[in-house]
Amino acid sequence: xxxxxxxxxxxxxxxxxxxxxxxxxxxxxxxxxxxxxxxxxxxxxxxxxxxxxxxxxxxxxxxxxxxxxxxxxxxxxxxxxxxxxxxxxxxxxxxxxxxxxxxxxxxxxxxxxxxxxxxxxxxxxxxxxxxxxxxxxxxxxxxxxxxxxxxxxxxxxxxxxxxxxxxxxxxxxxxxxxxxxxxxxxxxxxxxxxxxxxxxxxxxxxxxxxxxxxxxxxxxxxxxxxxxxxxxxxxxxxxxxxxxxxxxxxxxxxxxxxxxxxxxxxxxxxxxxxxxxxxxxxxxxxxxxxxxxxxxxxxxxxxxxxxxxxxxxxxxxxxxxxxxxxxxxxxxxxxxxxxxxxxxxxxxxxxxxxxxxxxxxxxxxxxxxxxxxxxxxxxxxxxxxxxxxxxxxxxxxxxxxxxxxxxxxxxxxxxxxxxxxxxxxxxxxxxxxxxxxxxxxxxxxxxxxxxxxxxxxxxxxxxx
Numbered sequence: 001x002x003x004x005x006x007x008x009x010x011x012x013x014x015x016x017x018x019x020x021x022x023x024x025x026x027x028x029x030x031x032x033x034x035x036x037x038x039x040x041x042x043x044x045x046x047x048x049x050x051x052x053x054x055x056x057x058x059x060x061x062x063x064x065x066x067x068x069x070x071x072x073x074x075x076x077x078x079x080x081x082x083x084x085x086x087x088x089x090x091x092x093x094x095x096x097x098x099x100x101x102x103x104x105x106x107x108x109x110x111x112x113x114x115x116x117x118x119x120x121x122x123x124x125x126x127x128x129x130x131x132x133x134x135x136x137x138x139x140x141x142x143x144x145x146x147x148x149x150x151x152x153x154x155x156x157x158x159x160x161x162x163x164x165x166x167x168x169x170x171x172x173x174x175x176x177x178x179x180x181x182x183x184x185x186x187x188x189x190x191x192x193x194x195x196x197x198x199x200x201x202x203x204x205x206x207x208x209x210x211x212x213x214x215x216x217x218x219x220x221x222x223x224x225x226x227x228x229x230x231x232x233x234x235x236x237x238x239x240x241x242x243x244x245x246x247x248x249x250x251x252x253x254x255x256x257x258x259x260x261x262x263x264x265x266x267x268x269x270x271x272x273x274x275x276x277x278x279x280x281x282x283x284x285x286x287x288x289x290x291x292x293x294x295x296x297x298x299x300x301x302x303x304x305x306x307x308x309x310x311x312x313x314x315x316x317x318x319x320x321x322x323x324x325x326x327x328x329x330x331x332x333x334x335x336x337x338x339x340x341x342x343x344x345x346x347x348x349x350x351x352x353x354x355x356x357x358x359x360x361x362x363x364x365x366x367x368x369x370x371x372x373x374x375x376x377x378x379x380x381x382x383x384x385x386x387x388x389x390x391x392x393x394x395x396x397x398x399x400x401x402x403x404x405x406x407x408x409x410x411x412x413x414x415x416x417x418x419x420x421x422x423x424x425x426x427x428x429x430x431x432x433x434x435x436x437x438x439x440x441x442x443x444x445x446x447x448x449x450x451x452x453x454x455x456x457x458x459x460x461x462x463x464x
Contacts, residue, residue: 134164
């Protein structure tokens with residue numbers, strides 16, 4: 001679900017700029033509520049000319065859900081190939097439409113086989129950072145050319161010289177898939193190998209943010225396809241922004257002073273352990289700062305519950321916390337993140353560092369405290385804190401996994417200290433000035449003649 005909004009926003013941009021273009025988006029359903037249904041419903045209420053959404057038939061979950069966790073998505077996409085082939089066959093025989101190109105999500109590389117079969121140019125739409133793309137190619141080179149088992153780097157204190165990063169990168173921050181001996185690493189390596197077979201890689205970033213990473217991809221490995229930075233591609237309209245829950249949140253924010261609220265949100269799958277919830281609560285209460293906290297139930301078997309319901313919060317928060325902080329704080333379930341970040345009352349963002357969340361914080365000029373949980377979020381936190389100096393760090397090597405019995409608990413004192421540092425001296429904070437500078441650059445990138453605007457034009461010239 002984290003990849004879909006930016007891909008659909010990219011589709012809208014292309015349709016707006018190119019009147020002869022129509023786009024069909026093929027949607028793969030997961031066997032649990034990923035938020036896809038609500039998102040599709042929100043789109044169908046305001047149809048977009050020349051943009052068609054097609055939900056592919058749901059595969060039998062027994063064919064992939066029994067696989068190791070980090071291989072499930074890859075296996076699911078493989079089961080969808082038969083349906084995609086049928087749709088492509090229909091396009092191929094159409095007398096009114098020419099199938100000009102095929103964009104795939106980073107997990108859908110098996111569809112490269114179909115593009116070759118139908119002789120259609122294929123591009124990856126990469127919803128993560130250019131630095132992560134560079135890391136994928138780097139570990140693939142280590143594995144394939146230097147015959148290194150990269151999963152052996154788990155728990156290593158060594159540092160890597162990754163071309164897409166300026167600074168040495170600690171192995172302990174490697175994405176969980178890289179370190180996974182149960183098939184996850186092999187999936188990631190396979191994705192990187194297959195990326196090389198495509199005509200280009202469209203990355204949701206912009207030159208002014210990731211100049212070094214983008215340059216390393218363009219000037220480094222000659223076997224890497226053309227990289228097109230097109231971001232920030234964001235769904236600033238959000239999902240569910242007209243809901244009753246959103247109205248309640250906005251009314252509360254309207255009553256708060258400018259830049260006074262710390263917003264805490266750990267993403268659509270950001271459930272955390274009960275012990276950690278209590279430490280965050282103690283930190284917020286002691287800090288005395290206003291806060292809006294999107295709190296979700298802990299992960300269960302690797303999947304968080306996507307819920308607006310916060311009726312059971314008293315069961316996991318410290319006794320009396322909600323009553324004691326009623327004057328300065330609000331705890332919610334699901335959060336309309338872009339609506340919150342765009343509000344003048346919000347002055348800081350404690351985030352899991354999903355790439356969409358980072359781009360949104362940059363777009364709205366809200367400085368970050370990084371708290372990565374899973375996937376490549378540790379790398380994203382490293383970028384924001386070490387590479388760019390645009391964020392503060394709580395615990396960069398933090399990982400949360402429902403199957404880990406002894407997950408480290410960050411103590412309240414440490415959390416409180418970072419919140420105070422983020423919110424102190426609000427008007428002269430150097431961190432805040434840097435974020436505001438990059439905010440302006442992010443908005444200029446998508447304007448006519450901006451770096452990302454020009455990059456999109458290059459892609460379409462090639463396809464047309």
